[in-house]
Amino acid sequence: MTHMALILLQGTENLLPWQAKMHGFLTGSSMVTLGTWLAAGLTLFMFSFIYKDNPLFRFGEHLYLGVSAGYGASMYWFSYIKPKLIYPLVPVLDPHFGTPEGTLFDPWIIIPAILGAFILLRLIPGWGWLSRITFAFVIGGGTGIGLPLVVSNLFLPQFSATIQEIPWKYAPVPDASLGASMAAYGVPLLNSLILFFGALTVLVYFFFSVEHRGFIGGVSKVGIYFLMIAFGASFGYTIMARVSLLIGRIQFLMFDWVNLEIVQRFAAIFRGG
Amino acid sequence: MDKVEKPSFIERFLQLDRRIIYTLVILAVALPLLWPLGLPIKVSSEVQSIYDTIDNLPEGSNIMLAADFDPASQPELYPMLKAVMEHIIRKHHKMLIVVLWINGPNLVAQAISELQAEYPDWRSGEDFAFLGFQVGVTVVIMSLGNDISRTYPKDFYGNATAPMPIIKDFNQLKDAQYMVMLEAGNSGDYWIVYGTQMFGIPVGAGVTAVMAPQYYPYLQANQINGIIGGLRGAAEYEKLIGKPGKATSAMDSQSMVHALIFLAIVLANILALINVTQKRRQAREGK
Amino acid sequence: MQFLKKRFPVLLAFVLGMVMFIRAFVPAKIAQRLYEGFVNWDLVILGFSAIFAILSLLHYHINKVRRKVPGYGYSVLTLVAFTQMLVLGVFMGTKLGTPAGWEYQWLFVPMQATMFATLAFFIASAAFRAFRARTWEALALLIAGLIVMIGRVPIGEWISPKLGLLSEWIMQNPNMAATRGVLLGVALAQIAISVRIIFGIERTYMGGGD
Numbered sequence: 165m166t167h168m169a170l171i172l173l174q175g176t177e178n179l180l181p182w183q184a185k186m187h188g189f190l191t192g193s194s195m196v197t198l199g200t201w202l203a204a205g206l207t208l209f210m211f212s213f214i215y216k217d218n219p220l221f222r223f224g225e226h227l228y229l230g231v232s233a234g235y236g237a238s239m240y241w242f243s244y245i246k247p248k249l250i251y252p253l254v255p256v257l258d259p260h261f262g263t264p265e266g267t268l269f270d271p272w273i274i275i276p277a278i279l280g281a282f283i284l285l286r287l288i289p290g291w292g293w294l295s296r297i298t299f300a301f302v303i304g305g306g307t308g309i310g311l312p313l314v315v316s317n318l319f320l321p322q323f324s325a326t327i328q329e330i331p332w333k334y335a336p337v338p339d340a341s342l343g344a345s346m347a348a349y350g351v352p353l354l355n356s357l358i359l360f361f362g363a364l365t366v367l368v369y370f371f372f373s374v375e376h377r378g379f380i381g382g383v384s385k386v387g388i389y390f391l392m393i394a395f396g397a398s399f400g401y402t403i404m405a406r407v408s409l410l411i412g413r414i415q416f417l418m419f420d421w422v423n424l425e426i427v428q429r430f431a432a433i434f435r436g437g
Numbered sequence: 438m439d440k441v442e443k444p445s446f447i448e449r450f451l452q453l454d455r456r457i458i459y460t461l462v463i464l465a466v467a468l469p470l471l472w473p474l475g476l477p478i479k480v481s482s483e484v485q486s487i488y489d490t491i492d493n494l495p496e497g498s499n500i501m502l503a504a505d506f507d508p509a510s511q512p513e514l515y516p517m518l519k520a521v522m523e524h525i526i527r528k529h530h531k532m533l534i535v536v537l538w539i540n541g542p543n544l545v546a547q548a549i550s551e552l553q554a555e556y557p558d559w560r561s562g563e564d565f566a567f568l569g570f571q572v573g574v575t576v577v578i579m580s581l582g583n584d585i586s587r588t589y590p591k592d593f594y595g596n597a598t599a600p601m602p603i604i605k606d607f608n609q610l611k612d613a614q615y616m617v618m619l620e621a622g623n624s625g626d627y628w629i630v631y632g633t634q635m636f637g638i639p640v641g642a643g644v645t646a647v648m649a650p651q652y653y654p655y656l657q658a659n660q661i662n663g664i665i666g667g668l669r670g671a672a673e674y675e676k677l678i679g680k681p682g683k684a685t686s687a688m689d690s691q692s693m694v695h696a697l698i699f700l701a702i703v704l705a706n707i708l709a710l711i712n713v714t715q716k717r718r719q720a721r722e723g724k
Numbered sequence: 725m726q727f728l729k730k731r732f733p734v735l736l737a738f739v740l741g742m743v744m745f746i747r748a749f750v751p752a753k754i755a756q757r758l759y760e761g762f763v764n765w766d767l768v769i770l771g772f773s774a775i776f777a778i779l780s781l782l783h784y785h786i787n788k789v790r791r792k793v794p795g796y797g798y799s800v801l802t803l804v805a806f807t808q809m810l811v812l813g814v815f816m817g818t819k820l821g822t823p824a825g826w827e828y829q830w831l832f833v834p835m836q837a838t839m840f841a842t843l844a845f846f847i848a849s850a851a852f853r854a855f856r857a858r859t860w861e862a863l864a865l866l867i868a869g870l871i872v873m874i875g876r877v878p879i880g881e882w883i884s885p886k887l888g889l890l891s892e893w894i895m896q897n898p899n900m901a902a903t904r905g906v907l908l909g910v911a912l913a914q915i916a917i918s919v920r921i922i923f924g925i926e927r928t929y930m931g932g933g934d
Contacts, residue, residue, distance in 0.1 A: 183816070183817075183822075186816070186821075186822070186823070187821035187822070190821055190822070190823065190825070190826045191820075191821050195826065198830075199826065199829060199830030200830070202830050202831065203830045203831070203833075203834035204834075206831065206834050206835050206838070207834050207835075207838045210835060210838035210839055210842065211838060211841075211842060213842055214459055214842055214845045214846070215456070222795075222798055223798070223801065224835055225798075225839075226798040226799070226801045226802045226805070227801060227802075227805050227831070227835070228831075228832065228835040228836065228839070229781075229802050229805070229806075230801065230802040230803065230804065230805025230806040230809065231805050231806075231809050231827060231828075231831050231832050231835075232540070232832055232836070233778055233781055233782075233802075233806050233809075234805060234806040234807070234808070234809025234810040234813060234824075235540070235809055235813060235818065235824065235827075235828055235832060236539050236540070236774070236778065237778050237806075237809075237810050237813070238809065238810055238812075238813025238814050238818045238824055239539050239540075239542075239570060239813075239818055240539075240572065240771065240774055240775065240778075241813070241814050242817075242818065243569065243570050243571060243572060244571075244572045244771040244774075245771065247590060247591065248572075248767060248768055248771060249768065249771070260597065264597075264599070264600070265590075265591075265597030265599065265600070267590065273768060275765070276765040276766075276768035276769045277768060279765075279769050280768060280769040280770075280771065280772030280773075281772065283769075283772045283773055283775075283776050284772060284775065284776055284779065286776065286931070287776075287779060287780070287783065292931070293728075293729045295930075295931060296729070296733040296930040296931065297728075297732065297733050297736065298769060299733070299929055299930045299931065300732075300733035300734065300736040300737040300740070300930060301736060301737075301740060301769070302766060302769055302770070303737060303921060303929050304736060304737030304738065304739075304740040304741040304744075304921065304922065305740040305741065305743075305744050305762050305766070306575070306744075306766070307737075307741050307744075307918045307921045307922055308740060308741035308742065308743065308744025308745040308747075308922060309579070309744045309745075309748070309759070309762070310575075310630075310631075310914070310918060311745055311915065311918040311919070311922075312745065312748040312749075313630050313631060313634075313635070313748075314630060314911055314914050314915055314918070315911075315915060316634075317629065317630045317631075317634035317635065317660075318626075318629075318630050318907075318911045318914075319908065319911040319912065319915065321634070321658045321659075321660055322654055322658055322904060322907055322908055322911065323908060324658075325654075325657055325658035325659070325904075326904060326908075329657070355896075355897050358897050358898060358901055359657070359897060359900060359901045359904070360901075361901070362897075362898055362900075362901020362902055362904075362905065363901050363902075363904045363905040363908060364905070365905070366901070366902050366904075366905025366906060366909075367905050367908060367909055369905075370905070370906075370909045387902075387905070388861055389861065389864050390898055390901055390902040390905070391902050391905075391906075392861045392862070392864040392865040392868070393864055393865070393868040393894065393898040393899060393902065394650065394868075394898065394899045394901075394902035394903055394906075395865050395868075395869075396864065396865040396866065396867065396868025396869035396870075396871075396872065397650050397868055397869070397872045397894055397895055397899040398647075398650050398899075399865070399869040399872075399873070400868075400869045400870075400871075400872030400873035400876065400891075401646040401647060401649050401650055401666070401667065401872065401876070402646070402647050402847070403694075403695065403698060403844075403847055403851075403873055404646040404667050404668065404669065404691065404695070404873070404876060404877070405513065405645050405646035405647040405667055406840070406841070406843045406844040406847050407466075407690075407691055407694045407695070407844045408512050408513050408646065408667060408668035408687065408691065409509070409510075409512050409513075409837060409840050409841040409843070409844065410462070410466060410694075410841040410842075410844035410845070411466055411470075411512065411668070411687045411690045411691065411694075412511065412512025412683075412687070412837060412841065413512075413834075413837060413838050413841045414463070414466045414467055414470065414690075415470065415683065415686075415687065416834070418467065418470060418471075419470075451853070452853065453852065453853070455849040455853070458845075458848055458849045458852055458853075459845050459848070459849065461848075462844065462845055462848045476878035476879055476882050477878060477881075477882070478878055479878075479881050479885075479888060481892065507836065508832065508833040508834075508836040508837050509836050509837060509839070509840045511833070511837055512837070539774075540832070540836075543818070543819065543820055543825060543828055543829070544833075546819065546820060547820060550820075571767075572767065572770055572771045572774060573766065573767050573770035573771070576763055576766045576767050576770060577767070579759075579763045580760075580763050580764070580767060583759075583760050583763070584760075587764075588767075593819075650895065650899055650903060651903055651907075653895055653896060653899060653900040653903060654900055654903050654904040654907050657896070657900055657904075669876055669877065688877070688878055689878070691877050691878075692877045692878050692879035692880075693879070694844070694848070695873050695874055695877045695879065695880075696874070696877075696879055697848070698847075698848055698851050698852075698873065699870055699873055699874050701848070701851055701852040702851050702852065702855050702866070702870065703870070704852075705851075705852050705853070705855065705856070706855075706856060706857055706866070709856050
């Protein structure tokens, strides 16, 4: 029990002999082959959903849920619970205790730890109200920090970029014809006006405090068209994204599972090469 | 008894069994992987801009790399990550790598070990430090602005960060000459608002194709200086570093599926229009 | 007790919000130390929200097993998978080369990647069976979508370089205009909600309960 507690609290960063052997075994060819077959099977289980919902897909879905939650919980243990909670309160448990790399004692951590524990009390009926104090702390303070940042780093740069891009003055291109100069001025002017009026009309569309009738209704309608173009562009890119993920899985099935050699030789026969 | 109208050929075609569509999609993906078309990839100005920035920085510059993605975005962002990291290694810049997504660190570790096999002189603690994951997106970014070694007392491999040679000159976000963020979600917005804008650090964004349209306003406002968008962007970067990889090999399949969906939508809309016109004519003749 | 339950959180949000807001304009060391202190405490608190999420998941599945609802066998699978992954991860580490790392590489990665990859099939099917331009607005969406979809891949540029240029123009102009409008709207909304939170008008973030 003591040995297990020590492993738990002091971590596994240092490779003990049995860990080095385990690392070698798990990265060896037999475990890689087993892993590849397992991954391929689970991939096909998940793909079976495109035909219809079935027990194989449900099996894969629930297995994924458990494995991902367990992995996440383990990650939190190493990246947060031990270094940010346990070691500052009990530094002697840190394997680097007594060295310059050891965690310093920080008793003040108990206050945010108690505030954090209030969040967990939401699961206990009658005690959930304590979590309001934590949320008030986090959201109140976070909002106070975020407000000037949102204004200075998001709103103002975006707002000024919309207006600054418009070339207010016509500047002819030296040694160029009038037509070329007009084109060199006209195209950026057109683009910047599209940008300005597009952003303005979209903002008018989202302003629901005024009824969208008459002039405002017309402006809002233009905004809708800009939004439709943006949604169309988004649609095109979304297709690109999803197809990329599919290509990744098919590449795995074809070249990592079925075996690159066999597939390539088969293809070479038909290529005549 | 009323005669039940049989659906016309067009109506039956428009309700084509989805299994046929799925089969066509699989063929459109698989066949170009076996028989590559070799279609040329043109590099866009947005990707070229990030490449040129990294290429023109003085040797030994500090670069912050945020790899905020998980296996769901791996096909798009992993090739991007490897290509960008390899470029940084070749230019002998210093790199700190952070991950704000909990399921991402092992993917980055895999990329690092693959690159270390190719560049054995590229050393952890001196040339780069992989800091791993930390809880709390905006808070971590703000904390990196103060003290990197306090935010990450240990790196991903369990080594203390404070004594590392790289941390001596690179212990705050403002010590970075450039930043590249690889984003699968909204954490890129937070990097800009809470991080790079505060310290005036130029930043390039590598994003999934789903997120790419949302980053153009930042590009136009010079809050980011380039976008590597999706698998196409990754393929462009691979072309720039002269090392075609998984992204490049996937582009032919990407082209074929896009062409298939393009034709499907156009054909379906044309047939639907013909169908509607026919029905209206029949209704007028019937009157 | 009513003060602690109802008034104190609102007062705390106001005080902390105002202090952190004013601190941004005070060029003194105390302001920087306040900021660093808050950020460090926030890091500790936010970790508990992740623990809460995991406990909620376990709570849901344990209830399903306890009440033996139809399909509770899947919940047993989830709980077993969670427990073994947690034990292996905590005692032997999560890096590649450990049992948890092995499960991450060969179970978690393929399953998560495949879940999102199946969407490609549904998009293709929906594009053919349901995507119809029945109004002018839908037509605008359709045309923009088609141009960007084909212009951003090599085959589009091979058919005509103009397709690539047109799709780039759409991204850099009308798309950017609309996205900027949305972004400005979001920024304004964030500013409005921040003010409402600090002054206690907006309290929904605190959650319900007694």
